Amino acid sequence: MINAREEILSKIKAGLDPLQSRARREKSVETRLSNPSKHVIPKRAQLDRAKRILLFQQMAEEVAATTSRVSSLNELPETIIEYLNRHNLPSHIKTDTNPLLNRVDWAKHPTLEVKYGKAEDCDQNSVTVAFAGVAETGTAVLTSGPNNPTTLNFLPENHIIILPVSRLFGTYEETWARLRAEMGEIEKTFPRTVNWITGPSRTGDIEQTIQLGIHGPKRLHVILVEGNDEETG
Amino acid sequence: MPPPLEKERIKQMQVTSSSFKENTRDALSNPTLQNSLKRLHTGFVSSRSRAAARMPEFELLRDQARDIKDHVLAHLDVYLEKFELQCQAHGGHVHWCRDENHAKDVVLDICQKANAKTVTKGKSMIGEEIAINDHLEANGIEPIETDLGEYIIQLRNEPPSHIIAPAIHVSKEQVADVFRLTHSDLDPARNLDEPDNILAEARAMLRNRYMEADVGITGANFLVAETGSSIIVTNEGNGDLTQTLPRVHIVLASIEKIVPTLLDATALLRVLARSATGQEMSSYTTFSTGPKRDTDVDGPSEYHVILLDNGRSDLLDSEFKEMLRCIRCGACLNHCPVYGAIGGHAYGWVYPGPMGSVLSPGLIGLQNTKHLPQASTLCGKCEEVCPVRIPLPLLLRNWRFLIYDRGLTDRKLTFGLSIWAYLAKRPMLYHLVVRWLIRVLALGARKKGRYKYLPGLKAWTQTRDFPAPQGKTFMQQWR
Numbered sequence: 260m261i262n263a264r265e266e267i268l269s270k271i272k273a274g275l276d277p278l279q280s281r282a283r284r285e286k287s288v289e290t291r292l293s294n295p296s297k298h299v300i301p302k303r304a305q306l307d308r309a310k311r312i313l314l315f316q317q318m319a320e321e322v323a324a325t326t327s328r329v330s331s332l333n334e335l336p337e338t339i340i341e342y343l344n345r346h347n348l349p350s351h352i353k354t355d356t357n358p359l360l361n362r363v364d365w366a367k368h369p370t371l372e373v374k375y376g377k378a379e380d381c382d383q384n385s386v387t388v389a390f391a392g393v394a395e396t397g398t399a400v401l402t403s404g405p406n407n408p409t410t411l412n413f414l415p416e417n418h419i420i421i422l423p424v425s426r427l428f429g430t431y432e433e434t435w436a437r438l439r440a441e442m443g444e445i446e447k448t449f450p451r452t453v454n455w456i457t458g459p460s461r462t463g464d465i466e467q468t469i470q471l472g473i474h475g476p477k478r479l480h481v482i483l484v485e486g487n488d489e490e491t492g
Numbered sequence: 493m494p495p496p497l498e499k500e501r502i503k504q505m506q507v508t509s510s511s512f513k514e515n516t517r518d519a520l521s522n523p524t525l526q527n528s529l530k531r532l533h534t535g536f537v538s539s540r541s542r543a544a545a546r547m548p549e550f551e552l553l554r555d556q557a558r559d560i561k562d563h564v565l566a567h568l569d570v571y572l573e574k575f576e577l578q579c580q581a582h583g584g585h586v587h588w589c590r591d592e593n594h595a596k597d598v599v600l601d602i603c604q605k606a607n608a609k610t611v612t613k614g615k616s617m618i619g620e621e622i623a624i625n626d627h628l629e630a631n632g633i634e635p636i637e638t639d640l641g642e643y644i645i646q647l648r649n650e651p652p653s654h655i656i657a658p659a660i661h662v663s664k665e666q667v668a669d670v671f672r673l674t675h676s677d678l679d680p681a682r683n684l685d686e687p688d689n690i691l692a693e694a695r696a697m698l699r700n701r702y703m704e705a706d707v708g709i710t711g712a713n714f715l716v717a718e719t720g721s722s723i724i725v726t727n728e729g730n731g732d733l734t735q736t737l738p739r740v741h742i743v744l745a746s747i748e749k750i751v752p753t754l755l756d757a758t759a760l761l762r763v764l765a766r767s768a769t770g771q772e773m774s775s776y777t778t779f780s781t782g783p784k785r786d787t788d789v790d791g792p793s794e795y796h797v798i799l800l801d802n803g804r805s806d807l808l809d810s811e812f813k814e815m816l817r818c819i820r821c822g823a824c825l826n827h828c829p830v831y832g833a834i835g836g837h838a839y840g841w842v843y844p845g846p847m848g849s850v851l852s853p854g855l856i857g858l859q860n861t862k863h864l865p866q867a868s869t870l871c872g873k874c875e876e877v878c879p880v881r882i883p884l885p886l887l888l889r890n891w892r893f894l895i896y897d898r899g900l901t902d903r904k905l906t907f908g909l910s911i912w913a914y915l916a917k918r919p920m921l922y923h924l925v926v927r928w929l930i931r932v933l934a935l936g937a938r939k940k941g942r943y944k945y946l947p948g949l950k951a952w953t954q955t956r957d958f959p960a961p962q963g964k965t966f967m968q969q970w971r
């Protein structure tokens with residue numbers, strides 16, 4: 260009996276345009292993969308830096324995320340403590356080991372308990388560093404890796420994302436370009452998980468009314484960190 | 493290559509499409525369902541129109557989406573092989589499955605090898621198509637749906653009635669009832685009146701299930717050939733917990749889900765959420781590639797992708813080929829006057845609405861589904877909103893020709909005596925359909941300040957005799 264793979268492929272081949280030989284199809288796929296076609300880029304997302312930040316905040320807040328801006332990494336602990344207090348949340352966070360956060364002097368703020376690693380069911384608050392941001396829809400892009408557990412983005416009820424403004428782009432396309440620039444041949448180095456996160460968890464499954472926080476975080480807060488690439492990138 | 497309708501597959505899942513008329517009658521006399529369907533307008537339909545209006549490039553994005561899918565279909569063999577190669581290069585396993593039985597066996601085998609007792613599931617239409625839950629259950633493995641809508645209908649023991657909002661037919665009170673019945677160790681006097689309470693209970697009940705599951709099964713909105721990735725688009729975050737926490741992740745996908753590159757996927761994602769729920773982007777869009785890497789902190793240790801054919805390769809050289817562009821956004825359901833009057837269950841199989849009426853006969857044969865292509869007024873609204881511009885009315889007419897050709901028509905439903913004649917004899921249904929259509933059309937017209945023209949209506953009345961129903965005529969109702 261011929262195996263399913265061969266059977267399916269031969270049925271597909273028989274159904275394709277007979278004028279396009281396999282060799283021609285391969286050639287055209289090769290071309291497409293090596294020069295991905297230029298797609299329509301919405302005008303909305305083609306903005307200067309200041310407007311990009313504003314658009315990101317506007318779009319994220321439209322989908323019930325909250326945002327704040329700090330001028331340096333050193334302000335993070337206070338901003339986080341204040342956020343947790345405002346929502347009556349316990350003063351502890353689980354965070355990733357992104358090198359960016361190594362530069363934060365957590366010890367100066369003994370009231371904030373900081374733990375590292377993947378999320379456990381008991382973790383209420385997580386802090387993770389975004390790979391990039393997309394102003395077009397207020398979307399944060401997070402990648403998994405040795406320092407970035409994916410579970411931190413989904414298990415805790417409250418999720419705080421740190422987004423360096425130097426990595427805030429207009430469009431998704433620019434974030435892919437940045438990933439390629441940093442990871443080399445992404446066909447080989449592509450992370451296990453890339454998460455685009457646009458607002459907190461929601462559902463419309465009860466009578467088509469939007470409710471927040473069904474399985475993922477109920478609250479999403481994005482802290483935009485100013486500074487040049489050396490400081491925050 | 494035989495046309496799709498030559499082979500009438502025997503489906504193990506119960507197909508009730510042949511009782512379309514009885515199903516319709518039931519749907520019309522179900523007040524809860526009728527209430528839920530009314531909300532489609534204030535919900536999905538108006539959100540989509542807002543989202544489209546906010547994106548000046550939307551029509552260009554739709555052309556582009558159509559072209560990407562056409563390009564993939566014309567090179568499908570090469571892209572599938574490329575995907576397989578890339579997926580394997582990242583340590584993933586690819587399983588080619590010719591039909592639902594084959595896919596079920598492969599999934600069961602993976603679960604059994606993992607010694608699975610429980611399996612969490614994200615929303616997957618392929619999962620419904622192959623009825624994977626029944627198969628797992630029959631073999632002693634407990635499947636747990638984690639999407640809130642899917643969880644509700646699993647507890648109620650019924651199929652989904654919408655491809656993106658599976659429990660759209662269920663009222664809040666009915667959810668509370670089934671929660672009380674199922675979560676019987678909780679306080680029977682607890683308050684479940686508000687959606688908040690219902691959500692909190694569902695969240696709490698499913699938490700442990702995520703943690704203890706051995707295998708997580710998700711669907712895929714797209715598969716990326718360039719990187720070997722699967723993409724899921726969700727709002728709840730259940731899909732991500734399902735594919736991240738268990739030791740094994742299985743992706744259920746069909747062969748037409750392939751896109752060439754990350755940029756192509758991105759282009760399609762710009763139209764998917766806007767067409768589906770009217771969101772600018774869904775809460776969570778996730779690209780998964782292979783199992784967890786050696787240095788990763790979390791993620792599954794095994795990653796499997798099921799590539800299901802189940803009749804699709806036959807559609808490729810049929811006049812229904814364009815249906816393979818479908819990205820399952822649900823817009824054609826939301827805007828369909830017939831779906832809006834009868835809901836999803838009446839269609840009798842997993843894919844309802846216009847997309848289902850075209851796809852189901854192609855996948856499971858005409859014998860069981862010959863009423864479905866008649867379940868359309870050919871008003872054209874579905875094609876007008878389809879993000880990949882599938883000419884659904886034309887494809888429905890193609891099926892009608894085939895039905896006529898094969899002599900499959902029955903006395904009551906002969907070709908040419910289409911849904912309008914059928915509706916005319918059923919004033920209540922007629923009224924519902926027309927009311928629906930008016931509201932959908934009005935949405936477009938209202939923006940212009942007055943009802944100057946009705947998109948689609950001209951072609952609609954030109955091409956058919958408009959039967960006068962008992963009661964008011966269409967124009968009387970319109971005024």
Ligand code: SF4
Binds near residue numbers: 817818819874878880
């Ligand atoms: S046929 Fe078009 S509108 Fe309908 S679900 Fe598919 S993509 Fe969406």
